[in-house]
Amino acid sequence: MEQPILEVKNISIDYPISIGTVEAVRNVSFSLKEGESIGFVGESGCGKSTLGLSLLRLLRPPGMVVGGQMLYHGTDLLSLKEEEMRKLRGNNIAMVFQNPLTSLDPLYSIEDQFFETLKEHNPQITRQEAVERAGKVLEDLSIDKDRLYEYPHQLSGGMRQRIMIGLGLILNPDLLIADEPTTSLDVIVEAGFIDLLARLKKEYNISLILISHNLGLVAEIADRIAVMYGGMIMEIGEAGDIFARPMHPYTEGLIGCVPNIKMDQEKLASMPGSPPDLVTPPAGCRFSPRCPKVMDICREKTPVLQDYKNGRKVACWLYNEAE
Amino acid sequence: MKGLLRYAITRILMTIPMLFILLTIVFLVLRVMPGDPVSAMLGAHAPERVIEEKKEELGLNKPIMVQYVNYLGQLARFDLGNSMVLKQRVSAPIKEKLPATIELTFWGMFFTLLIGVPLGAYAANKRRTGRDFGIRLYGNIAYCIPVYWMGLMLQLIFGVWLKWLPVAGRTSPRMLSSQFSKTGFYLFDTLLAGNLRAFNDVAVHLLLPSLTLGIVLSGIFVRLTRANMLDVLKSDYVLAARARGVSEKLVVYKHGLKNAFIPILTMLGLQFAILLAGAVLTETTFSWPGMGRLLMERIYLRDYPTVQGVIVVFALMVSVISLMVDLLYAAIDPRVKY
Incomplete structure (x- = not known):
């Protein structure tokens, strides 16, 4: 086995x-x-x-x-x-938490939080590469790329939870x-989220x-x-x-x-x-x-x-x- | 941007009623206080006729209501009037002393934050250790110390015992400020004039008084920063950032400190008024030729217009700072929009 x-x-x-x-x-x-x-x-x-x-x-x-x-x-x-x-x-190993409304730092844009996550594991990455990778993940989550430049308070709860998943998946972990x-x-929103989770589990x-x-x-x-x-x-x-x-x-x-x-x-x-x-x-x-x-x-x-x-x-x- | 401008203008307009109320109180209190400029100038034994003449000259023989309305009318034309005891405009000594006070309060605030915020953040990071306890103890003690006592102690230690730093004034007696003074901000002026010896002299004179203010006010910032950092470090987004492998340094100082800084900024605005009050006492302790000492001197002389003028300037400074604090919110926190 x-x-x-x-x-x-x-x-x-x-x-x-x-x-x-x-x-x-x-x-x-x-x-x-x-x-x-x-x-x-x-x-x-x-x-x-x-x-x-x-x-x-x-x-x-x-x-x-x-x-x-x-x-x-x-x-x-x-x-x-x-x-x-x-x-x-x-x-x-990535983790997604209970409360999407408070799980994103309110003072930084979505793009910044993606960039930070990528850079902490891959110091050579440029901002542009980070944006491209984050954009691709957001696409998978059916979120418009332009949302990257918004701040957490500008997004709905469901969207924020999808962003959290995106932040979890961006580094291609094998355990979530x-x-x-x-x-x-x-x-x-929950029903949609569950379908998404099931789909992502297969795709990733x-x-x-x-x-x-x-x-x-x-x-x-x-x-x-x-x-x-x-x-x-x-x-x-x-x-x-x-x-x-x-x-x-x-x-x-x-x-x-x-x-x-x-x-x-x-x-x-x-x-x-x-x-x-x-x-x-x-x-x-x-x-x-x-x-x-x-x-x-x-x-x-x-x-x-x-x-x-x-x-x-x-x-x-x-x-x-x-x- | 348009909203920001409108907000700033509204805030500035709001200072008008505030100034009005403040001035009314000061105007009345000054006149209720025993003594007046004439007896302060001429002494208790001047002939009645001279006193009456002087009163008429200064307009003090008119009813208080009339004096009050006249004063407000003057102020509406942006005129602070003439001193009642010296042959000068009220604006003359203010113009001369204001830079000294701004310099002192600026560096006082600088030391407050330089000491308070990092110590508080460090204590939060090391919570429940000996170092945390020590820092908290420092915060409590600093918060309780009267500012003039702190000034005297620093003078005693660094001026008298160690002889490291001068204990009074803005410059050494032999240093002629006319050689470099343009704006009245001596640090800036000496640099501009390229006079490093004078710069050094000015800097060492500034150190003790601004450190006095800084240490005393840092106490509350230590406590506030620590408490806020602890809250922020417990928050979901800090846990989530850690779960993404963000390093501890970034978690604490990028996410933690910036989020904890918002209430610190509020406190900064609130403490500024206290800082000015502290500056009045500190200027007296250190013979600092600023607005605080001017205020004290002129209160003794019952120089009504100058006292009122100084208060107006203090009130304007507090409003400007609190407006700046509000505008800084928008710069730090994307959720704040004007």
């Missing part, structure tokens, strides 16, 4: 704060093949954004990776020097991390990590889905498979919460309870306090992610016992 583009092994991330340590991510492992896309879903605070930032080593202090490996084409990102890591950012890229866009031949709380969104582009809860992966597998046959009670709950237009619902379905306090996480399975199928063992021992059929992995005592 070919080497995966990214292989994350047992990553744990802590935020030491005054009242204790937030165990934001625990023993997360997954791998990503070339051209593949994986979606991370879960509620706010489940550690999915933290995981995304940690791949670029841009965790906000005091956050830090306390264990594990992140192999990018076989090289452990955690072992790189800061300057080597900087060169990788943008050039090999998109963290809630459509959260602040309206539904129509990139692997994609899509982080979202929106299951529907993830279902549209991701080949595989990882469901996170309380900093851990609860279930991971083929996207269609997970939707058709969710195994983990949490996944089941999440899918149950997606409103369905065909069903005659009076109230939106919701999951009782709230995400766990990660300073003092529940003993055993972190989902156990909210789990409708909770058993005694769930409150005592933490289940580990175990292989099932079709590359599916689940961390739940319901299935571990059955084996």
